[in-house]
Amino acid sequence: MSTDAISRTAHAPGSEAELAEIVAGHFTTGQSLRVAGGGTRVQTGHVAGELLTTRAVSGVVAYEPGEMTLIARTGTPLHEVEAMLASEGQALAFEPPDLRRVLGGDGTPTIGGMVAANASGPRRIMAGACRDHLLGVRFVDGQGRILKNGGRVMKNVTGLDLSKLLCGSFGTLGVLTEVAMKTLPQAQARATLAFPGVDEAAALRIFSSALATPFEISGAAFHDGIAWLRIEGLPPQLAYRQKRLQDLFSGREIEILDADATVRLWRDLRDVTHFAGTEAPLWRVLVKPSDAPAIAAALRGLGGQVSLDWGGGLIWYCGPGEAGAVRDIAPHAVLVRRGEVEGPVFPRQSAPVERLSEGLRRKFDPAGILNPGLMEG
Template identity: 65%
Template sequence: MTVALDLAPASEAEVAEIIADRHARRAPLRIVGGGTRVENRARGEALSLSRLSGVVTYSPGEMTLIARPGTPLPEIKAMLEAEGQALAFEPPDLRGILSGNGTPSLGGMVAANASGPRRVLAGACRDHLLGVRFVDGRGRLLKNGGRVMKNVTGLDLSKLLAGSHGTLAALTEVVLKTLPLLPARTTLAFPGVTQATALRIFTAALSTPFEVSGAVHVGGTAYLRIEGLERQLAYRRDRLLALLAEHRPEVLDDAPWGAMRDVAHFADGGPLWRILCKPTDAPEICAGLRAMGGDSSLDWGGGLIWYRGPGNPRALAPHATLIRRDTATGPAFPPQSGAVARLQDGLRRAFDPAGILNPGLMDA
């Protein structure tokens, strides 16, 4: 008998029942969060997780947060800040570049493994994910991980789900590690430098013990951010100034890190690509992107390139994701081949044997 339920479930049981029914009928589902991470062109009925919202437990003393996937990220941020804490990986808000009116959600953040400039110091979202509850493509409710790091044993499935964009399972609860807010920050700016020079600056700074928490090149200026206690900050700032004196750095008390994190410099239209690469390859890739007629910026010390412009950059860098289509065509996610493709297909068959979860997202 076919189950007829609202496709905006308010409980794990409803999520499981809907997916189990669609699995039996081989009917595809398009999992929807806040709609602020990537243009979702998957096939099927929309399964919205927005009503599956709210904080289950927040323990500031244990620095642990447990919440449901539809919980708005602005609410999480405000709650953590009130306790002097934060999500250390600094998730970006991409509403500006996607012209969306949705609200970033906790589940969407995890599903996209969304991580901002502080990734160079703190790691990515998946590195702070302690556990998950989820419904797989058969409609089975499963859990993995624990509430503290020492309890995370066995195969860490949460690392697989972070960045899978809902193609393996629908998240119903996530457990995240929180960290104290760093009380002070300062920025070293290097105006008028090329991307190749910026990479040399980043390499020198990130190889020191001075805990650089951001390394970005935007609009011809390279930026290095350091954060911490005031006395520590002054020492690290002065050491970096001496190390990089030949590049004539400027000290800024306030720099637009929020805007750089959210890629606001590319908010005004055109196809936009997110390219992952080895930092040492970034100057050559960016030179090729300029030849294609577009503009680019660097984040993660050169490990992340944002490109706005014509053409398909996958000929230069295979790990390029089309975040905003505009006039661009073709699959949004980079096609896989060889062993990686076989591994990806095997994981999908294990988690979702009927192929009903976000079908076409990775190749549409």
């Protein structure tokens, strides 16, 4: 969440117990809290309340490379976690993005902010989202109670899996203090097939054909007239899959990017750096891939630019347009970078979903003090 409006009263507890005490005090008085990790996920300057940051609740609790499990306090910088995993040939398989360049902030992404936002990058189409690799959590609810759910391995997750509920709730149900994650081995080899001179409709046809094969596409994205397919794995497998994909698309112009170029390209696509360096509003839109070309064309009609990720399941729109106009085209659009746009960050939910969401908020945050209004459309 963004570090804008950081000048308000700030709380930076150094332990879970101290954090719980702060929340309990605000529950008693009814004072709101604006919960943030490193301030790098969405802009939340409009959220009322004193800032509560988890950045000082930091440190790796346990890492078992042989078991491929990691437990870390939520303020732990994400880059430190990734470096530690890389030293053992492992990674977070869902490829969490770093939106600092897009948001223009100077915060440091944390592992807790990653989970709170369910932050997932291009590899989501193959590996799943952040929540699919979450084993358990510890958190402080809106009354200041310390709760835990899940365990260190998948088989320990029984009953209601609260960790999946907290993942993607942006601090509105509880303040995460510790997360347990599943890790996976890093790919040994990688390459990208680039298809220049295509539009969104042609890109979607390429994605649909490639993703229907058994060749384990780990990235399918489009921007500025180029569609990209990424493949990763063991070197002999990679060569075979690359050849089969080239045969599948033999009627199209294809450029092959080597491993180094592939790493650079997909890091930039992951972080949406093609829409950095501007203050124009930036929207994140989840769609059915088959609807992506029509929605992308309609969004471009507002005067901005689009890119596709997740095989067409994710559209980024950067450009003008009031919130109502954007959401008339894309009802599930999330306003990641506000620019001059007024209105809520998250879209309005359907009545049944809103009733369910309100019931959950009353259960976990009965006084409504945690990021009030952030996820209410």
